[in-house]
Amino acid sequence: MTMSDLSPSLKAHPLASQWMQFLSDSSVLIMSGKVELGQGISAALIQTLCTELGFKASQVRLAAGDTQLTPDEGYTAGSQSVEVGVKALKHACSVVRDRYIDAACRELKCSPQDLELKEGCFRLIANSASAAGVGAGAGTPVTANALSFFQISQRCPLSTILLNEPNPIRHDLRPRQVEEVFRADFLDKFTGAGFIQDLTLADLWHAKIVRGPHPFSKPLSYNLKELEALEGVDRVFIQHHFIALIGRDEELLSSALACARGAIVWSDPNISPEQDIEKLLTHLPCATSVALELGVSSEHAVSSQHAGLPQDTDLSKSVGKAQMLHLTARYSRPYIAHASIGLVCALAQPSVCNTSLTVWSHSQGVFKLRDQIAESLGLSNEQVRVIHAPGAGCYGHNAADDVAFDAALISHKLGINVRVAWTREDELSQSPVGAASLVQLDADILADGSLVSWNTQVWSNTHLSRPGWGEGIQLLGAWSAFEEQKQPLAVDVPLPTGGGLRNAVPAYSVGKLKITHHFIESAPVRVSALRSLGAHANVFAIESFIDELADLISVDPVALRLMNLRDERAKGVIKRVAEMCSWSKRGEPGSSVGTGLGYSRYKNHAGYCAVAVQVEVMHKVRVQKVWACVDAGLVVHKDGLINQIEGGIIQSLSWTLKENVQWDKNSVLTTDWEKYPILEFDEVPAIEIELIENIEDPSLGAGEVATGPTAGALSNAIAHALGLRIRHMPFTFDNVSKAIDAS
Numbered sequence: 162m163t164m165s166d167l168s169p170s171l172k173a174h175p176l177a178s179q180w181m182q183f184l185s186d187s188s189v190l191i192m193s194g195k196v197e198l199g200q201g202i203s204a205a206l207i208q209t210l211c212t213e214l215g216f217k218a219s220q221v222r223l224a225a226g227d228t229q230l231t232p233d234e235g236y237t238a239g240s241q242s243v244e245v246g247v248k249a250l251k252h253a254c255s256v257v258r259d260r261y262i263d264a265a266c267r268e269l270k271c272s273p274q275d276l277e278l279k280e281g282c283f284r285l286i287a288n289s290a291s292a293a294g295v296g297a298g299a300g301t302p303v304t305a306n307a308l309s310f311f312q313i314s315q316r317c318p319l320s321t322i323l324l325n326e327p328n329p330i331r332h333d334l335r336p337r338q339v340e341e342v343f344r345a346d347f348l349d350k351f352t353g354a355g356f357i358q359d360l361t362l363a364d365l366w367h368a369k370i371v372r373g374p375h376p377f378s379k380p381l382s383y384n385l386k387e388l389e390a391l392e393g394v395d396r397v398f399i400q401h402h403f404i405a406l407i408g409r410d411e412e413l414l415s416s417a418l419a420c421a422r423g424a425i426v427w428s429d430p431n432i433s434p435e436q437d438i439e440k441l442l443t444h445l446p447c448a449t450s451v452a453l454e455l456g457v458s459s460e461h462a463v464s465s466q467h468a469g470l471p472q473d474t475d476l477s478k479s480v481g482k483a484q485m486l487h488l489t490a491r492y493s494r495p496y497i498a499h500a501s502i503g504l505v506c507a508l509a510q511p512s513v514c515n516t517s518l519t520v521w522s523h524s525q526g527v528f529k530l531r532d533q534i535a536e537s538l539g540l541s542n543e544q545v546r547v548i549h550a551p552g553a554g555c556y557g558h559n560a561a562d563d564v565a566f567d568a569a570l571i572s573h574k575l576g577i578n579v580r581v582a583w584t585r586e587d588e589l590s591q592s593p594v595g596a597a598s599l600v601q602l603d604a605d606i607l608a609d610g611s612l613v614s615w616n617t618q619v620w621s622n623t624h625l626s627r628p629g630w631g632e633g634i635q636l637l638g639a640w641s642a643f644e645e646q647k648q649p650l651a652v653d654v655p656l657p658t659g660g661g662l663r664n665a666v667p668a669y670s671v672g673k674l675k676i677t678h679h680f681i682e683s684a685p686v687r688v689s690a691l692r693s694l695g696a697h698a699n700v701f702a703i704e705s706f707i708d709e710l711a712d713l714i715s716v717d718p719v720a721l722r723l724m725n726l727r728d729e730r731a732k733g734v735i736k737r738v739a740e741m742c743s744w745s746k747r748g749e750p751g752s753s754v755g756t757g758l759g760y761s762r763y764k765n766h767a768g769y770c771a772v773a774v775q776v777e778v779m780h781k782v783r784v785q786k787v788w789a790c791v792d793a794g795l796v797v798h799k800d801g802l803i804n805q806i807e808g809g810i811i812q813s814l815s816w817t818l819k820e821n822v823q824w825d826k827n828s829v830l831t832t833d834w835e836k837y838p839i840l841e842f843d844e845v846p847a848i849e850i851e852l853i854e855n856i857e858d859p860s861l862g863a864g865e866v867a868t869g870p871t872a873g874a875l876s877n878a879i880a881h882a883l884g885l886r887i888r889h890m891p892f893t894f895d896n897v898s899k900a901i902d903a904s
Contacts, residue, residue: 167249167252167325167326167327168245168246168248168249168252169245170194170232170233170234170235170245170246170249171249171252171253171324171325172325173232173233174232174233174324175323175324175325176319176320176322176323176324177253177256177257177319177320177322177323177324178318178319178320178322179192179232180192180193180232180249180250180253180324181210181250181253181254181257181319182319183281183309183310183311183313183314183319184311185311187220187280187281187282187309187311188216188220188221188222188281189210189214189216189220189221189222189281189310190222190223190224191206191207191210191221191222191223191224191225191250192224192225192230192231192232193206193223193224193225193226193231193232193234193246193250194225194226194231194232194233194234194235194237194246194528195225195226195234195237195242195245195246195247196225196226196237196525196527196549196551197225197346197549197551198237198523198525198551198552198555199551199554199555199808200242200801200804200805200864201344201798201800201801201802201804201805202225202237202242202243202246202247202801203223203225203344203345203346204342204343204344204345204346204798204800204801205242205243205247205797205798205801206223206225206246206247206250207221207223207342207345208339208341208342208797208798209247209250209251209254209797210250210254211336211339211340211342212335212336212339213251213254213255213258213335214254214257214258214278214281214310214336215278215279215280215281215282215335215336215339216280216281217280217281217340218340218342218343218345220280220281225549226524226527226547226548226549227527227546227547227548227549228527228528228531228542228545228546228547228548229546229548232249233528234246234249235526235528235529236525236526236529236627237525237526238525238526238557238627238690239658239764239862239865240763240767240768240862240863240864240865240866241862242862242864243797243860243862243863244767244859244860244861244862247797247860248859248860252324253324256322256324257319257322258278258332258334259331259332260317260322261283261310261313261317262276262283262332262334263332264313264316264317265283265308265313268308268313268316269283269285269305269306269308271285273332273334276334277334277336277337278334278335278336278337279336279337281309281310281311282307282308282309282310283307283308283309283310283313284306284307285306285307341800342798343800344800344801346551350551355551356503356550356551356552356553357506357507357508357521357522357523357550357551357552358503358504358506358552358553358582360508360521360550360580361508361580362508362510362578362580363578364577364578365508365578365579365580366395366407366408366409366577366578366579366580367407367408367409367410367411367414367579367580367581367582368398368405368406368407368414368567368568368571368579368580368581369405369406369414369415369417369418369581369584370403370404370405370567370581370583370587370638371388371404371405371406371418371421371422371425372422372587372590372591372641373422373425373427373428373430373828374422374427374590374827374828374829375427375430375432375590375686375824375827375828375829376430376590376591376637376686376687376829377430377431377432377687378427378428378429378430378827378828379402379427379428379641380402380404380425380426380427380428381425381426381427381428382425382426383404383424383425383426384424385397385399387424388404388406388421388424391406391417391420391421392413392416392417393406393408393410393412393413393414393416393417394406394407394408394414394417395407395408395409396408396575398571398574398575400570400574400642400643401641401642401643401644402641402642403570403638403641403642404421404425405567405571405581406418406421407571407575407577407579411580411582415584418584427827429826429827430826430827430828432685432686432824432826433445433685433826434685434824434825434826435685436823436824438493438494438495438597438599438889439491439493439599439889441597441685442493442597442598442599442620442621442679442681443599443620445681445683446681446682446683447620447679447680447681447682448679448680448682449677449678449679449680450677450678450680451675451676451677451678452655452656452662452665452676452677452678453656453666453674453675453676454674454675454676455673455674455675456614456671456672456673456674484607484608485605485606485607485608485613486605486606486607486608486713486714487603487604487605487606488602488603488604488606488706488709488710488713489601489602489603490601490602490702490705490706490709490888491599491600491601491602491888492599492600492602492698492701492702492705492706492888492889493597493598493599493600493698493888493889493890494597494598494697494698494701494816494817494872494889494890494891495597495820495821495822495890495891496594496595496596496597496684496685496686496688496821496822497594497595497691497816497820497821497822498588498589498592498594498595498820498822498831498837499554499555499556499557499559499560499588499592499593499594499595499691500588500589500820500837500839501552501553501554501555501556501559501588502553502554503552503553503554504553504582504583504584504585504587504588505523505552505559505560505561505563505564505582505583505588505592506523506552506564506580506581506582506583507520507521507522507523507561507564507565507567507568507569507580507581508520508521508568508578508579508580508581509521509565509568509569509571509572509573509578509579509581510572510578511572511573511576511577511578515573515576516544517540517543517544517545517546518534518538518540518544518545518546518569518572518573519546519547519548520534520545520546520547520548520565520568520569520572521547521548521549521550522547522548522549522550522561522562522564522565523549523550523551523552523555523561524547524549524561524562524565524628525555525557525558525561525627526562526627526628526629527547527548527549528547528629529627529628529629529630530547530562530565530566530628530629531545531546531547532628532629533562533566533628533629533634533635533636533639534547534565534566534569534636536634537566537570537634537636537639537642537643537646538569538570538573540573545569547565556691556692556812557595557689557690557691557692557694558593558625558626558627558689558690558691559588559592559593560583560587560588560591560592560593560637562627562628562635562636563591563592563636563637563638564581564582564583566636566637566638566639567581567638568580568581570638570642585832585833585834586832586833589822589829589831589832589833589837590828590829590832591637591687592687593626593687593688593689593690593691594686594687594688594689594691594822595624595688595689595690595691595692595694595697596621596622596623596624596661596684596688596691596695597621597622597684598619598620598621598661598695598698598699599619599620599621600617600618600619600620600665600698600699600701600702601617601618602615602616602617602618602702602703602706603615603616604616604671604706604710606710606713606714607714608714610714610716610720610721610724610725611672611725612669612670612671612672612710612725613671613672613673614671614672614673614674614675615667615669615671615673615674615675616674616675616677617665617666617667617675617676617677617699618677618679619661619662619665619676619677619678619679619695619698619699620679620681621653621660621661621679621680621681621695621698622651622653622661622680622681622682622683622684622688623651623652623653623660623661623680623682623688623689624653624654624660624661624663624688624689624690624691624694624695625653625654625660625689625690625694626649626651626687626688626689626690627689627690630652631649631650631651631652632649632650633646633647633648633649633650634646634649635649635689637687650682651682651683651684651688653678653680654694656676657764657765657766658764659694659695659764660694660695661678661680661694661695662676662678662695662699663693663694663695663696663699663764664695664696664699664700664703664761664763664764664765664869665695665699666765667703668703668726668728668731668760668761668762668765669707669722669725669726670725670726670727671725685824686822686824686829692809692812692865692868693763693809693865693868693869696761696763696764696865696868696869697813697816697868697869697872698872698890699869700759700761700868700869700870700872700873701759701817701869701872701873701876701890703761703873704758704759704760704761704869704870704872704873704874704876704877705873705876705877705880705886705888707721707722708757708876708877708880709886718758718877719735719739719744719758722735722758722760723735723736728762728769730769730792730853730855731760731762731769733769733790733792733853734760734769734770734771734790734791734792734853735758735760735771735790737771737790737851737853738758738771738772738773738788738789738790738851739758739771739773741773741788741790741849741851742756742758742773742775742786742788744756744758744773747881750880750881750882750883750884751882751883751884752882753777753778753779753882753883754775754776754777754778754785754882755775755776755778755877755878755879755880755881755882755883756773756774756775756776756878756881757773757774757776757873757874757875757876757877757878757879757880757881758771758772758773758774758873758874758877759771759772759773759774759869759870759871759872759873759874759875759876759877760772760870760873761866761869761870761873762866763862763863763865763866763869764862767861767862767863767866768791768792768793768794768861768862768863768866769791769792769793769853769861769866770789770790770791770792770806770863770866770867770870771789771790771870772787772788772789772810772867772870772871772873772874773787773788773789773874774786774787774788774871774874774875774877774878775787775878776875776878776879776882777882778879778882778883778897780894781894781897782818782875782879782892782897783844784814784818784844784846784875785846785847786846786847786848786849787810787814787846787847787848787849787871787874788848788849788850789806789810789848789849789850789851789867789870789871790850790851790852790853791806791850791851791852791853791863791866791867792852792853792855792861793852793860793861793862793863793866794855794858794859794860794861795854795855795856795857795858795859795860796852796854796860797860799852802852802863803850803852805863805864806850806863806866806867807848807850809864809865809866809867809868809871810848810867810871811840811845811848812840812868813867813868813869813871813872813875814840814846814871814875815839815840816868816872816890816891817871817872817875817876817890817891817892818840818875818891818892818893819838819839819840819891819893820837820838820839820891821837821890821891821893822837823836872890875892876888876892879892879897883897883900883901885900885901885904886900887900
């Protein structure tokens with residue numbers, strides 16, 4: 162292992178004592194900056210420690226996302242929980258195991274071959290010479306046949322073990338049998354207080370924040386006495402444009418909130434009412450730049466490695482005299498809400514003298530949130546502690562950070578214990594949403610399937626405005642409470658990772674490639690990170706386009722993909738999913754039943770995923786079955802990975818079929834489940850998932866791999882069923898009908 166192979170978390174937190182503690186009761190405490198968001202990272206971390214150090218799962222405790230106790234590992238986002246968090250813990254365990262083997266051998270007077278790891282102890286193997294009382298070379302009788310990690314840590318403190326350098330493993334001693342770790346968090350979530358919504362504090366107050374019909378609305382006029390007289394309201398807290406109703410009974414406060422909203426005159430948010438995404442995005446002011454150009458001499462040229470392309474990508478195909486065909490198409494997705502079924506919530510508690518503050522939040526980045534709360538309230542980072550508590554749903558930058566600031570502000574200013582939970586209307590109108598995207602693709606292709614040129618243009622807003630990203634404070638409540646706090650200027654994530662351009666670089670081998678970014682700073686709604694960022698729209702567009710190119714030259718879509726891919730692992734998942742769905746028997750287009758396929762490697766450097774979808778299109782699109790094949794390298798926790806892929810497929814189906822944030826010139830309109838429908842339980846299809854396990858390869862991020870391929874496969878399945886192409890999401894009854902009528 163080289164320095165570049167180490168997790169970046171280890172550079173900032175180089176001591177073993179920052180990652181684990183061995184306790185006197187034979188248990189071990191893991192400390193991680195990666196938090197449980199439903200993705201199963203807690204089980205993966207425990208599985209890693211059990212695999213490396215031989216503890217039973219029942220002996221392992223986990224502290225995660227506590228700014229006072231755990232390492233800062235940045236956001237739990239971007240499908241990097243395993244790539245970063247598990248990788249760091251695995252390295253820490255291997256270093257500690259290696260050092261403690263030496264210590265155990267000295268203490269027990271034996272060689273490493275005489276030891277076994279079991280239940281948090283180094284034990285002498287029963288038939289070894291040392292177990293019989295003969296030391297390994299010294300000839301001194303041994304008085305014990307086991308030594309626990311806790312006992313060794315008293316002689317060799319974890320605080321003396323450095324982790325920020327490669328560890329050449331000298332001893333190959335590992336547990337002989339390792340149990341499969343199950344999700345311990347499920348029991349509480351199914352039967353008790355497993356979520357932040359279930360937490361309570363002594364002497365607790367509830368608060369509801371009064372906000373307008375749009376996150377950019379401000380209160381112009383209101384009658385304070387009228388607000389104070391509402392049933393259930395014990396106090397009205399006002400700071401600048403921030404208005405909170407405070408009381409003991411949350412149910413009464415919810416009723417009072419609805420009355421308070423109607424009693425306030427709100428400012429005009431000054432937004433465009435245009436709903437057509439293609440018209441909207443092409444008419445808003447934008448900054449255009451060439452993000453990537455390959456295959457030609459250009460001052461903008463970027464290496465294929467920087468672009469996230471495979472090292473052997475062919476960018477020099479010869480056209481010759483073969484017939485060349487051209488295709489241009491535009492694809493779009495609308496603004497999409499997080500639409501978590503569980504509402505965001507936070508609690509805050511001041512210290513006795515109100516000089517410090519503790520906040521419980523289901524944020525994906527507790528350290529960044531702490532920093533921004535502290536800065537907004539004029540406190541030091543040491544005066545604010547943020548503790549992660551699991552929420553009931555998180556798919557990116559939702560309102561968890563915003564509601565945490567709401568609670569922190571009220572608690573600090575009033576010196577009270579407070580719980581703030583948003584309403585469904587708050588969630589769907591005030592939370593950041595996933596940005597809309599318009600993708601235009603142009604390609605030249607030879608009759609033999611060779612891709613001569615490929616041009617991508619993407620129009621989109623930023624896909625990231627989390628607290629700690631860019632300049633300024635990224636908290637809705639801070640913009641209202643402090644006149645000097647303004648919404649920061651939007652900036653997006655550049656390639657190779659990309660925000661709006663995530664996965665805009667095609668996986669396929671092309672002669673000339675150009676990626677143009679039309680970055681739109683303003684948006685009619687508040688935007689930020691939503692699961693897979695721009696990859697959902699970009700892969701949907703690319704995979705739809707590949708099928709259209711295949712139709713253009715009368716080639717099977719799977720065959721066209723395989724002939725233009727150089728990466729054998731990419732080919733592997735495509736071939737396998739084609740077998741799973743019986744691709745060769747899918748039938749002719751236009752029969753109302755169709756099968757489509759989509760592929761991508763997430764971020765062009767993470768997990769590989771191919772998806773096939775079968776649909777029936779009658780009065781609406783009904784998804785009958787989904788197949789997926791994923792290669793994520795070394796699989797740490799198989800059940801957790803399958804759950805993530807399955808969840809990504811279901812969510813992508815919902816986005817692609819149904820979801821669409823709508824607004825008018827004054828307000829966000831989609832504020833309940835009737836106006837913003839999501840996939841219903843009886844619409845979830847049968848899903849079959851296979852993993853290609855490569856134990857010799859490093860673990861690859863896989864939590865978001867299925868989102869784009871599912872959208873592309875669904876689009877291609879509908880095209881196969883209807884015999885015509887629909888290029889703009891969502892595929893609702895109205896949009897499908899319009900496409901049929903237009904054809």
